[in-house]
Amino acid sequence: MFTLGCDRAYLYGHPERELITDEQARYEDALAQRSRGNPAQYITGHQEFWGMDLIVSPAVLIPRPETEHVIEKVLACVGRALLSDISVRIADVGTGSGCIALALAKELPQAEIHATDISSAALEVARANASRHQLEPRVQFHETDLLAGMDPGAFDFIVSNPPYVGESEEDQVQLEVRKFEPRNAVFAGPSGLEVIQRLIPQARDLLKPGGWLVIEISGTIAGRVRELLADWAGIEITNDLQGIPRVAAAQKP
Ligand SMILES: C[S@@+](CC[C@H](N)C(=O)[O-])C[C@H]1O[C@@H](n2cnc3c(N)ncnc32)[C@H](O)[C@@H]1O
Helix, strand or coil, rough: CCCCCCCHHHHCCCCCCCCHHHHHHHHHHHHHHHHHHCCHHHHEEEEEEECCEEEEECCCCCHHHHHHHHHHHHHHHHHHCCHHHHEEEEECCCCCCCHHHHHHHHCCCCCCCEEEEEHHHHHHHHHHHHHCCCCCEEEEEEEEEEECCCCCEEEEEECCCCCEHHHHHHHHHHHHHHHHCHHHHHEEECCCHHHHHHHHHHHHEEEEEEEEEEEECCCHHHHHHHHCCCCCCCEEEEEECCCEEEEEEEEEC
């Protein structure tokens, strides 16, 4: 499909189709890159998330299906009101490809959404994805450290899939991730908690009372994250489809 720029139906419909020289070269180049461990998404430049086709480059983490649980949690917290009528202010911290911010922009057409990242190269990809899905006017992008420079007390939701892997667990991380995905998107510091530890108090300053912090986590740090949120209200940690603690949510008292 990538080599011919076609869909799956075309492949099934034209089993007799032979590759011309240029196509063969493109196919072999993709295979060679893949055999060196380069993720397929960086070769094709695409990954699906929440039903949207997103552009990805080695400047951004490849969006993972587990991260869709963050979107589900936000929509559950928003409640039963008609999603199209809800006007909330949301900040997505460490937006990467923009996947979380754009999925929420799609689901909550009245929401005001801000997305931050410390990487200008990542923000370029996120902006391209916003434009690709006609969501440019809906998301404001900010190049900043976590939530620096954002208005205090202004948000109903702060959401994030922050870097949360510890350098001490590096050898348990797939080689493909270590070798090809951006290091500052994956690793937070020696323990894995370093970014979340800074994010929680900043989020507390920026949320309205009753506002929600919804963050992606791993099983390794779930207990520590629960401790860090001990003086918040309604803390809930939900598991992903593999039964691994994946999303922590809590309300500013
Ligand atoms: C795990 S990736 C998540 C990307 C995207 N939100 C997703 O779910 O696929 C973490 C992102 O946080 C960004 N990041 C790392 N440290 C940051 C910081 N101090 N402030 C803002 N963004 C940061 C990285 O550049 C990366 O894009």
